Amino acid sequence: MAVDANTALSGAGCGAPEQDTALPASVDLEKETVLTGTVVNDEGDVVQGAYVRLLDGSGEFTAEVVTGEGGQFRFFAAPGKWTLRALSRFGDATGELEAARGLNETKLAVSR
Amino acid sequence: MAREDVLVTAEWAEENLDAPGVVFVEVDEDTTAYDTGHIKGAVKLNWRDDLRDPVRHDIVNQEQFSELLSERGISNDDTVILYGGNNNWFAAYAYWYFKLYGHKNVKLLDGGRKKWELDARPFTTEIPKRERTQYVAKPQDAAIRAYREEVVEAIGSSNLIDVRSPDEYAGRLLAPAHLPQEQSQRGGHVPTALSIPWSKAANEDGTFKSNDELRKLYVDEAGLDEDKPTIAYCRIGERSSHSWFALRELLGYENVKNYDGSWTEYGSLIGVPIALGDEPGSK
Numbered sequence A: 001m002a003v004d005a006n007t008a009l010s011g012a013g014c015g016a017p018e019q020d021t022a023l024p025a026s027v028d029l030e031k032e033t034v035l036t037g038t039v040v041n042d043e044g045d046v047v048q049g050a051y052v053r054l055l056d057g058s059g060e061f062t063a064e065v066v067t068g069e070g071g072q073f074r075f076f077a078a079p080g081k082w083t084l085r086a087l088s089r090f091g092d093a094t095g096e097l098e099a100a101r102g103l104n105e106t107k108l109a110v111s112r
Numbered sequence B: 001m002a003r004e005d006v007l008v009t010a011e012w013a014e015e016n017l018d019a020p021g022v023v024f025v026e027v028d029e030d031t032t033a034y035d036t037g038h039i040k041g042a043v044k045l046n047w048r049d050d051l052r053d054p055v056r057h058d059i060v061n062q063e064q065f066s067e068l069l070s071e072r073g074i075s076n077d078d079t080v081i082l083y084g085g086n087n088n089w090f091a092a093y094a095y096w097y098f099k100l101y102g103h104k105n106v107k108l109l110d111g112g113r114k115k116w117e118l119d120a121r122p123f124t125t126e127i128p129k130r131e132r133t134q135y136v137a138k139p140q141d142a143a144i145r146a147y148r149e150e151v152v153e154a155i156g157s158s159n160l161i162d163v164r165s166p167d168e169y170a171g172r173l174l175a176p177a178h179l180p181q182e183q184s185q186r187g188g189h190v191p192t193a194l195s196i197p198w199s200k201a202a203n204e205d206g207t208f209k210s211n212d213e214l215r216k217l218y219v220d221e222a223g224l225d226e227d228k229p230t231i232a233y234c235r236i237g238e239r240s241s242h243s244w245f246a247l248r249e250l251l252g253y254e255n256v257k258n259y260d261g262s263w264t265e266y267g268s269l270i271g272v273p274i275a276l277g278d279e280p281g282s283k
Helices: B010-015 B032-036 B062-072 B086-100 B112-118 B148-154 B166-170 B211-221 B239-250 B262-266
Strands: A033-040 A051-055 A061-066 A072-077 A080-088 A091-099 A102-109 B022-028 B043-046 B079-083 B106-109 B159-162 B230-233 B256-258
Touching (some): A033 A091, A061 A072, A080 B112, B086 B112, B148 B159, B211 B239
Parallel strands (some): A033 A102, B022 B043, B159 B230
């Protein structure tokens, strides 16, 4: 079961939760599958304000978040094959990921 | 209706930032984004605080909307250009709101904040000062707002479009346990509703797909009956505003309503039919 980060957030709304580095204390990594990582540019600098989309195994859109300070993004998903797509003013990047339960970290290097 | 009557490009927007009678409005669920940087001259609207009644579970009424726009310095004659984050969900919701209360000239900035950022266009933290106005909202236009009774009546007779993600549609997802959100009591979808996720109407840069692509999506692939009225819904009515915009404002279908009560209302009603799984189900 994929969890759409855009529909799952604090308060009443639909926006993506803040993308900071610390995982909320309530997240149980024995149960959750967390996809997290950093967006960097050509020079290796982290990119704030990049749009990262999570696409499922069939390439369908699942969720999208905006990277915060430190270029971090995070999704709550399920074990399996995922595609991460980063769009930014410095260019784009695509990454494939085979996620397992727990923390799955990756880096996306965007370029034109 | 021509596309340029309802949608402006980022290029147009940047050339018209200082145009008289044009007001840019950023609409978001939380305004952190606005506070860290927005399009020059844009005023902000907060979905949570400005576009929901503080007491009743409802949108703000005619008087409240008039007061809100007066306070933000928006006039009845202004051309309002709406944009926001989340692929313009809340901006589309505000667009529906402006139309609901009869605002004459309102358009969406195609692609919203995302396209603006991807184009590396400038943001500012400067807060514009606008003089208070005497905005007068019209009575709600019943032609674009659906209520629960109409949704139940539409089962098996009109087009119902569920624009949530497939997992929400199927009832596999209601609310992830680790993140609080308001919850309907039951998962699933309105029987006979077609599953057409909002995201299929947008390109990855947040702009709307072309009319040919949209028609192919809704009619050829999903099976929307062009001769019947249509009601779009999601969870709280903002993603469905995005699809409502594509159907009514871009494709020009006349009888399209947004069910703003959406699943948070429908999934909490006693006794209404619900379908589970990936198929629309029957009446």
